[in-house]
Amino acid sequence: MKSNLRARIAAEFLGSAFLVAAVVGSGIMAERLAGGNAALALLANTIATGAALVALILAFGPVSGAHLNPVVSFADALEGGLAWSQMLPYAAAQIFGGICGTFAAHAMFGLPLVSLSRHIRSGPAQYLSEFIATFGLLCVIWGCSRTRSSAVPFAVGSYITAAYWFTASTSFANPAVTIARCLSDTFAGIRPADVPLFIVAQFAGGIAATVLFRWLIPSLPSRAKDVVVPHGAEG
Amino acid sequence: MKSNLRARIAAEFLGSAFLVAAVVGSGIMAERLAGGNAALALLANTIATGAALVALILAFGPVSGAHLNPVVSFADALEGGLAWSQMLPYAAAQIFGGICGTFAAHAMFGLPLVSLSRHIRSGPAQYLSEFIATFGLLCVIWGCSRTRSSAVPFAVGSYITAAYWFTASTSFANPAVTIARCLSDTFAGIRPADVPLFIVAQFAGGIAATVLFRWLIPSLPSRAKDVVVPHGAEG
Amino acid sequence: MKSNLRARIAAEFLGSAFLVAAVVGSGIMAERLAGGNAALALLANTIATGAALVALILAFGPVSGAHLNPVVSFADALEGGLAWSQMLPYAAAQIFGGICGTFAAHAMFGLPLVSLSRHIRSGPAQYLSEFIATFGLLCVIWGCSRTRSSAVPFAVGSYITAAYWFTASTSFANPAVTIARCLSDTFAGIRPADVPLFIVAQFAGGIAATVLFRWLIPSLPSRAKDVVVPHGAEG
Amino acid sequence: MKSNLRARIAAEFLGSAFLVAAVVGSGIMAERLAGGNAALALLANTIATGAALVALILAFGPVSGAHLNPVVSFADALEGGLAWSQMLPYAAAQIFGGICGTFAAHAMFGLPLVSLSRHIRSGPAQYLSEFIATFGLLCVIWGCSRTRSSAVPFAVGSYITAAYWFTASTSFANPAVTIARCLSDTFAGIRPADVPLFIVAQFAGGIAATVLFRWLIPSLPSRAKDVVVPHGAEG
Numbered sequence: 006m007k008s009n010l011r012a013r014i015a016a017e018f019l020g021s022a023f024l025v026a027a028v029v030g031s032g033i034m035a036e037r038l039a040g041g042n043a044a045l046a047l048l049a050n051t052i053a054t055g056a057a058l059v060a061l062i063l064a065f066g067p068v069s070g071a072h073l074n075p076v077v078s079f080a081d082a083l084e085g086g087l088a089w090s091q092m093l094p095y096a097a098a099q100i101f102g103g104i105c106g107t108f109a110a111h112a113m114f115g116l117p118l119v120s121l122s123r124h125i126r127s128g129p130a131q132y133l134s135e136f137i138a139t140f141g142l143l144c145v146i147w148g149c150s151r152t153r154s155s156a157v158p159f160a161v162g163s164y165i166t167a168a169y170w171f172t173a174s175t176s177f178a179n180p181a182v183t184i185a186r187c188l189s190d191t192f193a194g195i196r197p198a199d200v201p202l203f204i205v206a207q208f209a210g211g212i213a214a215t216v217l218f219r220w221l222i223p224s225l226p227s228r229a230k231d232v233v234v235p236h237g238a239e240g
Numbered sequence: 241m242k243s244n245l246r247a248r249i250a251a252e253f254l255g256s257a258f259l260v261a262a263v264v265g266s267g268i269m270a271e272r273l274a275g276g277n278a279a280l281a282l283l284a285n286t287i288a289t290g291a292a293l294v295a296l297i298l299a300f301g302p303v304s305g306a307h308l309n310p311v312v313s314f315a316d317a318l319e320g321g322l323a324w325s326q327m328l329p330y331a332a333a334q335i336f337g338g339i340c341g342t343f344a345a346h347a348m349f350g351l352p353l354v355s356l357s358r359h360i361r362s363g364p365a366q367y368l369s370e371f372i373a374t375f376g377l378l379c380v381i382w383g384c385s386r387t388r389s390s391a392v393p394f395a396v397g398s399y400i401t402a403a404y405w406f407t408a409s410t411s412f413a414n415p416a417v418t419i420a421r422c423l424s425d426t427f428a429g430i431r432p433a434d435v436p437l438f439i440v441a442q443f444a445g446g447i448a449a450t451v452l453f454r455w456l457i458p459s460l461p462s463r464a465k466d467v468v469v470p471h472g473a474e475g
Numbered sequence: 476m477k478s479n480l481r482a483r484i485a486a487e488f489l490g491s492a493f494l495v496a497a498v499v500g501s502g503i504m505a506e507r508l509a510g511g512n513a514a515l516a517l518l519a520n521t522i523a524t525g526a527a528l529v530a531l532i533l534a535f536g537p538v539s540g541a542h543l544n545p546v547v548s549f550a551d552a553l554e555g556g557l558a559w560s561q562m563l564p565y566a567a568a569q570i571f572g573g574i575c576g577t578f579a580a581h582a583m584f585g586l587p588l589v590s591l592s593r594h595i596r597s598g599p600a601q602y603l604s605e606f607i608a609t610f611g612l613l614c615v616i617w618g619c620s621r622t623r624s625s626a627v628p629f630a631v632g633s634y635i636t637a638a639y640w641f642t643a644s645t646s647f648a649n650p651a652v653t654i655a656r657c658l659s660d661t662f663a664g665i666r667p668a669d670v671p672l673f674i675v676a677q678f679a680g681g682i683a684a685t686v687l688f689r690w691l692i693p694s695l696p697s698r699a700k701d702v703v704v705p706h707g708a709e710g
Numbered sequence: 711m712k713s714n715l716r717a718r719i720a721a722e723f724l725g726s727a728f729l730v731a732a733v734v735g736s737g738i739m740a741e742r743l744a745g746g747n748a749a750l751a752l753l754a755n756t757i758a759t760g761a762a763l764v765a766l767i768l769a770f771g772p773v774s775g776a777h778l779n780p781v782v783s784f785a786d787a788l789e790g791g792l793a794w795s796q797m798l799p800y801a802a803a804q805i806f807g808g809i810c811g812t813f814a815a816h817a818m819f820g821l822p823l824v825s826l827s828r829h830i831r832s833g834p835a836q837y838l839s840e841f842i843a844t845f846g847l848l849c850v851i852w853g854c855s856r857t858r859s860s861a862v863p864f865a866v867g868s869y870i871t872a873a874y875w876f877t878a879s880t881s882f883a884n885p886a887v888t889i890a891r892c893l894s895d896t897f898a899g900i901r902p903a904d905v906p907l908f909i910v911a912q913f914a915g916g917i918a919a920t921v922l923f924r925w926l927i928p929s930l931p932s933r934a935k936d937v938v939v940p941h942g943a944e945g
Binding site: 012015016019023026027028029030031034035038039040042045046048049050052053054056057059060061063064065066067068109110112113114115155158159162 | 277278279280282283286287290363365368369372376379380382383384386387390391392394395396398399401402403404405406407408409452455456457
């Protein structure tokens with residue numbers, strides 16, 4: 006029996022909220038403490054984000070699959086895993102959860118709940134970075150799904166840990182997180198004007214990886230219902 | 241056959257002592273070496289704490305479950321895992337173990353065994369941080385328990401690694417550890433006057449997560465006896 | 476049924492491209508942010524590389540084995556795992572993939588696609604470092620293959636994380652990566668003139684470890700087809 | 711059939727050599743690059759050591775158990791795991807391997823093969839640190855052995871990662887490594903005069919933990935032959 010949809014939506018909401026709280030909150034803490042050293046601040050931000058992903062996918066994955074990312078839900082629907090009728094509720098929960106995560110981070114650090122970011126992230130190099138970052142993320146997810154590996158949470162956490170550093174955009178790779186981060190004028194922020202092209206690049210990268218893996222692993226759609234991790238069995 | 245209670249209490253005592261020794265000791269070492277860079281000191285403190293949690297839950301979990309935290313024991317008793325009659329011995333072992341951990345850290349670094357902390361940690365932002373930190377910790381524990389995953393030690397270690405950075409309080413999330421840390425006027429300390437509200441916020445967060453997961457995963461109580469990790473089988 | 480060769484070659488190409496993009500890209504980001512502190516830059520570079528290896532071996536391993544390294548493919552062919560007829564396509568995909576990885580990293584950071592490195596890495600200490608680094612890498616791979624452990628991606632990622640620091644050459648340990656890195660005049664670069672002896676040392680170290688493990692574990696060749704991780708089963 | 715003793719001794723030799731090379735080599739690299747920041751140098755040294763332990767135990771464990779430490783071999787012999795007749799060959803291989811690891815690290819960094827350390831590490835706080843460090847290490851090993859967990863390599867690597875920071879001595883916890891490190895007048899060195907009491911404290915801590923766990927887990931000796939990880943089965 007599948008988990009009921011409400012429980013799954015709640016899990017996507019909570020997981021996305023914690024994910025964004027981790028990204029934004031650790032960015033605030035890191036910038037406050039790092040004394041101006043950007044590498045040290047990003048390193049702390051990276052370690053917190055990667056570790057949060059491991060914990061959150063392990064915790065919420067068994068309920069909802071722990072997509073926590075509209076590109077992942079969309080790609081999974083493309084492969085027949087997530088029903089299209091659930092695609093919108095999933096994405097809405099992720100986006101709304103992400104925004105609440107920004108609120109939570111700001112509240113924990115005594116900041117106004119919302120502050121529009123002035124951090125400019127634009128230009129072809131940034132968009133290419135987001136395309137590659139999300140392409141890689143979906144490669145990792147589809148590649149690991151083949152073995153139904155219990156290692157997926159570690160694969161995703163490790164991938165994002167690396168991608169924070171090897172892309173020029175620090176690898177947002179997630180439209181819900183991107184939207185949530187434009188509401189925070191802190192270390193992890195992104196100027197609202199730069200959000201739309203980030204999201205376009207993210208979907209393009211995710212779809213490209215999904216098409217590629219359909220050819221690489223023809224039997225892939227049979228496992229799409231277990232993305233990111235097997236979930237939904239009651240008991 | 242269950243491990244006898246004495247062995248389980250000893251495991252909770254030892255695990256909590258090592259956990260606090262790791263938190264307090266690594267804080268002392270980090271502050272001594274970091275040359276005034278607080279981000280670097282917290283990063284070392286974080287990595288040591290997260291790694292210690294992985295090792296300690298793996299080591300002591302098979303004996304006592306490795307709660308190492310009165311909120312976890314209380315929540316587990318709420319769900320019918322830990323017998324209420326064992327709740328107090330567990331909590332006492334955790335608190336007394338934590339205090340001995342502070343003593344051990346101080347002794348190893350050549351400091352007086354006890355020194356009351358003057359590190360102020362008060363205000364709504366701090367209490368909200370502790371509420372969210374402990375809420376998240378119990379989400380991770382209950383979420384992972386569903387799959388009896390051998391990944392729980394890694395989930396908890398990863399979660400605390402992240403939460404050190406994304407909460408303004410550096411995520412104590414544990415009343416026994418909080419009490420032990422007020423006895424150390426070092427990097428990881430907390431002023432005794434701030435302890436009570438930290439503990440209130442921690443219990444509130446833990447109970448909220450437990451109630452939530454009872455709804456998210458109705459079959460959860462059947463696995464409560466295996467929290468944090470399966471334990472107690474002799475052999 | 477084995478994965479068809481085209482899919483496996485594509486996986487080696489993609490995996491090697493992402494590996495080099497991670498090495499070169501994180502080096503660029505780290506150097507830009509580190510404010511001249513070489514230890515901090517190398518630490519970020521290390522964490523990104525180790526984490527990328529974990530993710531990439533988990534993702535591409537089930538398709539092609541995730542050799543991502545001509546020395547690994549050669550050693551595996553020596554042991555009867557990889558057919559000799561596939562050795563050249565594997566190596567070509569790794570080298571060409573690596574070069575494209577350098578291009579991708581440069582494009583993401585807004586640099587010219589190619590810039591010959593002027594980073595001198597020569598002398599006996601450097602070659603000895605590469606011999607030992609690759610010797611150790613193959614020890615780890617052959618040692619783990621015995622138990623068909625799902626831990627191999629973590630073993631390789633951990634090994635390279637350590638070897639970045641314990642060898643004087645920062646452990647290239649991979650001819651495809653070495654070639655790709657000579658095309659980047661950035662943090663991770665190597666002067667083209669130094670490449671040939673690096674590659675000689677890498678093959679020597681890899682062959683030495685393979686010969687040693689044939690004696691240590693006589694039954695090893697029977698598992699060579701599952702190196703680095705089991706792969707090729709369709710389904 | 712057990713692996714023949716020669717293969718096991720070779721594995722202990724090689725594993726110990728790589729372990730010390732990782733400790734000493736990463737210390738040299740870290741000190742050279744860290745620009746005088748001791749916290750940053752120790753962080754790099756820590757990450758390299760912890761990661762090396764994970765990789766080496768995974769790689770050499772299936773052959774010899776990956777004790778890599780005379781205290782572990784002694785404690786395992788106490789519990790009936792290692793035959794007493796093999797205790798001396800194991801310890802000799804570990805000590806000789808460790809010394810060769812120092813040689814290798816020095817050679818890779820272009821230093822004289824041997825240089826007696828002048829790094830003073832003496833006094834009760836240091837000895838207490840070594841007692842606690844080794845006590846904890848054996849707790850972790852015995853605690854994990856109960857579940858024959860494939861997580862032991864990660865538990866040991868995580869424990870040492872933490873113990874580098876929470877003990878005042880940076881947790882040598884290993885007589886073979888201690889001897890090898892007195893031959894290196896670099897970051898990781900220890901003055902030869904301080905070695906004997908370090909070793910006494912290490913054995914005392916290891917024996918205390920072993921006695922404690924015999925009481926905590928009465929069935930422990932039945933698993934002593936699988937310490938640190940199951941090994942010796944040919945095939």
